[in-house]
Amino acid sequence: MADAVRPDKTARQLRLLSDALDSGRLGPVRRMVHTLAPAEIGNLLESLPHGKRMVVWGLVDPEDDGEVLVHVGDEVRESLIADMDPDELVAAVEDLDIDDLADLVEDLPDAVIDEVLRAMDRENRERLEQVLSYPEDTAGRLMNPDVVTVRADTTVDVVLRFLRLRGELPEHTDHLYVVNRRHQLMGWVALQDLVTREPGTAINKLIDDELDSIHVADSAEHVARQFSDNDWVSAPVVDDGNVLLGRITVDDVIDIIREQAEHQALSAAGLDEDEDLFSPIKRAVRGRVVWLGINLCTAFLAAFVIGRFEATIEQIVALAVLMPIVAGIGGNAAVQVLTLMVRGIALGQVGASNARILLWKEARVALINGVLIGSLVGLVALVWFHDWVLSLVIFAALVINFCSAALAGVLLPLLLKRMRVDPAVAGTVVVTAVTDIMGFFSFLGLATTIMLR
Amino acid sequence: MADAVRPDKTARQLRLLSDALDSGRLGPVRRMVHTLAPAEIGNLLESLPHGKRMVVWGLVDPEDDGEVLVHVGDEVRESLIADMDPDELVAAVEDLDIDDLADLVEDLPDAVIDEVLRAMDRENRERLEQVLSYPEDTAGRLMNPDVVTVRADTTVDVVLRFLRLRGELPEHTDHLYVVNRRHQLMGWVALQDLVTREPGTAINKLIDDELDSIHVADSAEHVARQFSDNDWVSAPVVDDGNVLLGRITVDDVIDIIREQAEHQALSAAGLDEDEDLFSPIKRAVRGRVVWLGINLCTAFLAAFVIGRFEATIEQIVALAVLMPIVAGIGGNAAVQVLTLMVRGIALGQVGASNARILLWKEARVALINGVLIGSLVGLVALVWFHDWVLSLVIFAALVINFCSAALAGVLLPLLLKRMRVDPAVAGTVVVTAVTDIMGFFSFLGLATTIMLR
Incomplete structure (x- = not known):
């Protein structure tokens, strides 16, 4: 992907267009916009901040208006629709295919919908009503009733x-x-x-x-x-x-x-697909802070586990230095397993019939990777802190945390799926919470048991 | 996605097939396989562990063999090809379209390629050679020269x-x-x-x-x-x-x-797309351990930063308890910004012309989110440790780390892209390394300066 053989068309157009807009020469901008397909215009509008977006929107051929509206995200669509008067809107959408119109209709003002329905012939109106009667994200909503x-x-x-x-x-x-x-x-x-x-x-x-x-x-x-x-x-x-x-x-x-x-x-990063590059600050904050709050809860849970071992850390500060390594690498290992599982589930390749085989396979991979990474970290810890017991403790904690990672990575997505939660969305928070907590607990717990005696 | 209206076909087939295989009745399995499209058979083969996969592969209609090979990942393909003798292979692939054949040819044994080339007429042989003369992932390699x-x-x-x-x-x-x-x-x-x-x-x-x-x-x-x-x-x-x-x-x-x-x-999780669910253990270990090693380096870097503040932690153990929160939430915030940027870059919507506007927007979002989350964490810390200076320090550290997250999230993907590194692959490691290090450094650094005096 990195070495596309030819320069990227959209990026190039964007630069040219941006230069033309800055210089205030709208003629070239208009000519350029008229050579683009509606989807390309949509993409371009999404890449512009609000002010420039509205200038370019005004230059789009009115014939393309409807198709462009179909091809932009909800948020940009709202801003474009807000800029049009009802007559323009009716003209823009009345010639759209039924399936495209059904896709747009919820974002249109009521007055415009009424007007569009009135302008349609009876057959098309009934077809539109039929398509709208099916739930979103089903074949009924995607189909076009116009067949030969x-x-x-x-x-x-x-x-x-x-x-x-x-x-x-x-x-x-x-x-x-x-x-x-x-x-x-x-x-x-x-x-x-x-x-x-x-x-x-x-x-x-x-x-x-x-x-x-x-x-x-x-x-x-x-x-x-x-x-x-x-x-x-x-x-x-x-x-x-x-x-x-x-x-x-x-x-x-x-x-x-x-x-x-x-x-x-x-x-997976806690964003919704309608947040675009230039969403208003308020919306961006609101959209992201919930996710950060959820992650904060799991972070406090992990902090609580560490808090149980304050006395140990007070005596052996090296534990505080090394503990994020145990938690962090465990998280990475868990996300690897999770990602494979999420793909397998999405393709319908993972089910109850092969979950046990997968778990057994991942457990063995985790054991080997745990021993490899654990030895390496143990060695570095030995050189750093000259304490072979500490070295042994971090080795053991890493092996334990790799195994927790495999267990969580295989079982949690299956569990989430059964609970009808999309594992692609919630998976990462949950499995990294497990590896954080298990990482801190096994490392600090082992240290308390073995090193403080 | 979670509430598909009808049960998943592949998952259902997989269960039925698995039951039939377990009971050893191959007749129903054969009949079922014969009703599937080659791509569906490929998907099914990928979801089976090696032994069962080979049993099912033996039941596939030889006419579909070639198309199935086209539709499976490299690793499964190798295992299927290894199971066929040269004659079967030649028969399977010689009737494929030129573009499909070009896609397969590198995985075939030399003897089979020679045989297939000999069986082709001159026109098709020249066409295949032409297609193969273009680099992978270009239009030339994807095209089929058979046009009307x-x-x-x-x-x-x-x-x-x-x-x-x-x-x-x-x-x-x-x-x-x-x-x-x-x-x-x-x-x-x-x-x-x-x-x-x-x-x-x-x-x-x-x-x-x-x-x-x-x-x-x-x-x-x-x-x-x-x-x-x-x-x-x-x-x-x-x-x-x-x-x-x-x-x-x-x-x-x-x-x-x-x-x-x-x-x-x-x-993004450090896996290559050819690792399938049932990859041999050795291959899975090799494929993942490199990525874990890279992450280990950044984890050691962060540990090194903490190590600089051992004396501070010794005196105020609460810092060790709270520091993973500062680093972790900063990482979440950075991944959000990064994900938006990666999408924007992939769509060609982000370039030099709007990078500064984006940075400014993200800086403001980060400031607001940092103050919101920082206040919350500060409050909890106050209740927990009854130390308002500590509370203030973690508040300030979070605001600083949110700003680092925005800076790293916007600038690093642009930098990676310029260095011709895919930001979707390397982005997460790099930005979370920044937020880990900045998180520990700002929190422990501020604590050392203000609380130890």
Whole structure:
């Protein structure tokens, strides 16, 4: 990643744009913005502080406004919407696809929603209401009800004539769906087959009915996994009765995968994904201080453990010098195990059936790493403090803490998952609390027992 | 993520499969494996310990062998390949697409590569050699040279007849590329247009020449960003002279995005992405101990700082009890800033043009959070140790360490990026080293100056 072969486009544009904005020449900025895709404009807006962001937003082609709103985070979106009057907003969003509109609708002022609904025809209004009736992060909310269906008892030629009459197809249409009279999904026909087969070929012969479909209640995560496992470009969404409700396309799936990865990275640090680079101070403080407070509790717990051994530390100050090493390295080892487990759980590779084997494997790795790192630290401690008993104590404490790390790293994510807490979010705090406490306790406890006698 | 609406398919399959394996009934296992897509089989194999993995691998339909090899991590791949004899391997890989074959080729024994190359026709052999001539993680290595091209001076009808003669199209063909006599890319025509426009329409009129193409030297990361910004299903790859070399499809892009996210999560914990759940103990130890060693160095540095204040701690043991709090919370605050910066850098949103604004913003957030958390900790310390000077010292130390955290969190990733080190990998160690050292130094230093007088 570090050595991208060509310079980064966004970063380069950002610099050019920033220079142009600083010099006050808006003409070049406007021209530049007009060459960008809506997602790129969104990315650019997110990288600008509030003042410049609003200047650039004013220069975006009104035709792109709706698509840009779809492509920015919640917080930036709010600031952009606050800057538009209702008429502009209605114009911006009324031509969006149903799935995009459903994604936006909660951030729009009520007056604008009413206006947009009134401007829609009845069919689209019903479709929007249907999509909005499904919970967020399910297939129902991601699908676009605009699908092209054909009947099985016809030929390639007839379908091609039907398509020419129909005109433009929904974006990313790579299959036509074959349905029966009750709109139940019978299979699908690839666009590729329509252009490579003889006009007289019966559609019946081209139907692929082996492919899985997506259930309307499937989670977004499950949808994403199915797309990447099966290399789909689009897939049909059906209900319990196998009735075709809509389709999901790969561009939305890419957004899901990116958002999941971001969510995981940010929430592991106690941030929510809507905090952007230029969030107002007040919001940034509020967003982060809760997480710091949680970590503070575990830090006090560890301090409390140390407090139990004040008398020991008073006599052997070297313990205070070395104890953060035992706790810290144990934490690193635990995070390694945790990270592997979180990935395994996310991929569905870890379950009750192999947890014991994993625990046994990690216990052995921990024992070996504990002995290796423990010996090294013991040796340095010996050279530093010339006390071989102290050396032995820190060696033993490290081996114990590596084993606690393995135990916590394997078991806690499984436990959190069972408690329906995302182990990617809460895992690190919990396992490092364990290794902090076990680290201080084993080191200071052993020292008290052995060295003070 | 925690409350997926439907039970997880892979986890369920894994349990069923595991039960069937344990009972020794291989028939149901075989039937189950045959219903899975190659990527799903790969995922399943990765979740099994070595012995069971080999049993299941023996049950996979030989036709799927090649695709499964493409879809597993390097380490599992090696173990699967080691289990096959050369003939099986040749049969498994010879029908793969050029891009998949290029991805596998380095893991194959030389004898097998020779055999596969001999079995290929000259055109495909040259294509494979061309793809392999580009560096890993560039567009050239990801592309598939098998593209369908048409000329501009023809009609929809003629193209359709040409396609019917040609037969099956490469997977995920959503566009045909229009080239001139020197095979330079002039634009592309959507398959959708071919099926919706009248047969007599000139191709000339359907050409879209506004779309970006991908340069053969573009980084995989840049390719992935272009796909998600532009909602592409496939995109043409050209060289400096705009000659069409191949195409990249969205299924490979999804793999890139997933791999990047995984790489980031794993490498932040000092793991490489090829370590799988059931890596041999020796490999797991070797892979992790280096990272632990690096962290050990920073832990010793912090211990060294504490060591400078042994005399102070001897007199005021409460300092030893409280000092991990100052260092720890500072580390949490720094990781928050770092995580936002790493995301911003990855999206190209952070550069020299806005670094100063960001630093200023983060400094203010740090000051407020430092005062909030510092007051809380100061209060608890007062209740605990009944010493208001100690209370004041820990308050001040926390404010100082929060500011160091902001400084390190903003500047270090920028510095690492300039040094061409991935901030997502090295960032956490470096910033927490700073906050550990600054935490201990400010707290113990202030205590020495103020409390010992």
